[in-house]
Amino acid sequence: MKLSGTKALPILLLVLVMTSFMEQGNSHPCANTFISTLVQLIPCRPAVSPFSPIPPSEACCNAIKALGQPCLCVLINGPPIAGIDRNVALQLPDKCIANFEPCIISPSASSNSDMMK
Numbered sequence: 001m002k003l004s005g006t007k008a009l010p011i012l013l014l015v016l017v018m019t020s021f022m023e024q025g026n027s028h029p030c031a032n033t034f035i036s037t038l039v040q041l042i043p044c045r046p047a048v049s050p051f052s053p054i055p056p057s058e059a060c061c062n063a064i065k066a067l068g069q070p071c072l073c074v075l076i077n078g079p080p081i082a083g084i085d086r087n088v089a090l091q092l093p094d095k096c097i098a099n100f101e102p103c104i105i106s107p108s109a110s111s112n113s114d115m116m117k
């Protein structure tokens with residue numbers, strides 16, 4: 001099958017665009033998306049509820065340590081999540097003895113946190 005120059009150009013452009021997206025994704029300190037990070041932290045849900053937080057479970061601490069600080073910060077600075085207190089979530093690394101640097105909270109995340117209470 002032979003492609004003419006005008007038919008091959010869109011395919012070439014698509015390949016170049018996809019390559020640049022993959023390179024950008026590899027340079028980000030957290031390779032996970034917001035949703036995949038959230039799914040991995042399901043064991044932490046009881047420990048970050050706003051009205052009755054309990055100590056994080058071993059499964060939660062393992063998830064926190066496996067994800068690392070950049071991914072936790074992506075979650076903290078992401079869109080609001082019903083039933084999750086961001087301030088309590090920020091305490092998980094200390095409670096799990098993960099030795100992470102603190103997350104820098106974006107202004108939009110802190111205002112979203114206030115809306116969730």
